[in-house]
Amino acid sequence: MYTSSKRHFLSVSAETGFELYFSEPDREPVSAMQKQPALVLPGAVQMRIKSSQNSSGERLSQTKSMVLPEPDTLQKPINRHRRNQSQHNIDGSVGPQTVLKGEYLNKAKIAEGGKKLRKNWTSTWVVLCSNQLLFYKESKQEAVANLKPGGKADGVDLCGAIIEWTTEKSSRKNVVQITTLTGQEFLLQADHFPTICKWHDALKKAVDSLSSGPGGKSCGRVALNRSNSTECLPRPTCEATKPKPKETKSEHRRSIMFKLNYSASDSADKNGVKNRLKKFISRRPSMKTLQEKGLIKDRVFGCHMLTLCEREGTTVPRFVKLCVDEVEKRGLEADGIYRVSGNLAVIQKLRFLVDQEEELDLGDSQWEDIHVITGALKMFFRELPEPLFPFRFFDLFVEAIKIKEPTQKVQAMKKLIHQLPKPNHNTMKLLFHHLRRLLTKSKENLMSTQGISIVFGPTLMWPEFESGNMEVNMVYQNQIVESILIECVEIFGPGGM
Secondary structure (H helix, E strand, O other), X not given: OOOOOOEXXXXXXXXXXXXXXEEXXXXXXXXXXXXXXXXOOOOOOOOOOOOOOOOOOOOOOOEEEEEOOOHHHOOOOOOOOHHHHHHEOOOOOEOOOEEEEEEEEEXXXXXXXXXXXXXXXXXXXXXXXXXXXXXXXXXXHHHHHOOOOOOXXXXXXXXXXXXXXXXXXXXXXXEEEEEOOOOOEEEEEOOOHHHXXXXXXXXXXXXXXXXXXXXXXXXXXXXXXXXXXXXXXXXXXXXXXXXXXXXXXHHHHHHHHHHHHHOOOHHHHHHHHHHHHHHHHHHOOOXXXXXXXXXXXXXXXXXXXHHHHHHHOOOXXXXXXXXXXXXXXXXXXXXXXXXXXXXXXXXXXXXXXXHOOXXXXXXXXXXXXXXXXXXXXXXXXXXXXXXXXXXXXXXXXXXXXXXXXXXXXXXHHHHHHHOXXXXXXXXXXXXXXXXXXXXXXXXXXXXXXXXXXXXXHHHHOOOOOOOOOHHHHHHHHHHHHHHHHHXXXXXXXXXXX
């Protein structure tokens, strides 16, 4: 090889090995060097130099020349093996290493980006590496046995993660919570405490080692470098992998918001809900205020007797008169009148129409069943805030019914009834005279005085506070109604409608 300047050349022969030529301007090439065991050149290229086996000194065929750089510009040795380059860094450090071998644990993801997710426990093959936690659907041995290709693993970056025990996020025992910087939350659980304790300690150790990495860096991610056969890409520095300031700020803000929203315990949440409910209840308007504003209409069912009669301008509720009149027209001979129950859905429909103060015609075909009307009438008396026999008279009527002498008993009952408020007295008079007329048809309707008293005893009177024996009170209630029903004319006088 010839050149016009003084340089070093290396001539490579595919047949005989390597030959080294030195040439200077206007001079013939130097003959081949004597065969030596080895010639070690400084710098990046280290190879064995062989002399030519061609004794004739002919020019070598199939040669390639490579210019040797000056010694001070020599680069570091380049490992040109692709397999080695993909598995190792240039400085000899190895990629992510397995810290804790795989094991089946119960996993549940409960948050993504600070947003809560529905908890769903699954059995997962978990592998802990130096900088991340990997989740597989099944172990590699099972995947091979089932002839399935190894599936992709879900990785969790442990850089800056929080590892802690938790008893509030799940009712299960032995639960470890993993909270990442990106707002992800995972729960790991094992039935045996030593197993989950081993994983908890390993995770804590891995996170601590990442946070206290070399050079004081907060994240110790290992970067894999790829290279081709002729060049090596520079290893990314920690500065190059840092996010932009805006991204750091938004990520930091998201982390703070996530902690504010979800780090509080369930007990604190419950207390907050209770306090808000208390404030809401204390500030709610009264029933009277809602009625004055027209938000709540005055009802018939559940309204106090005195209030209802005052509003209607009567001494007997209008609905009671309508029901009594309709039963008088077509129900006195009905089998089991007031004892047989009507269709509850139809009764509720009738009640709704009455509460809405709509025009009501009980003779309509939809109220054809007389037991619907009698059921609505009994419901009206049962839903009174204070029964037809006022609370303050309950014990007085019980004492009166205990009197053994019949005449004195009737007089005591009569005296108490005339002391009742006028709406209670007049309504009671109308109802008991109606029931007396019903008894005149007892052969057709198969109702007796005792049967009616059993129906209307607990419907017309009950104590304000359940004190004593309820069965005994019920006996007294039935006896009081039966006694008034028998002595209806004596107590109320001859009655008409």
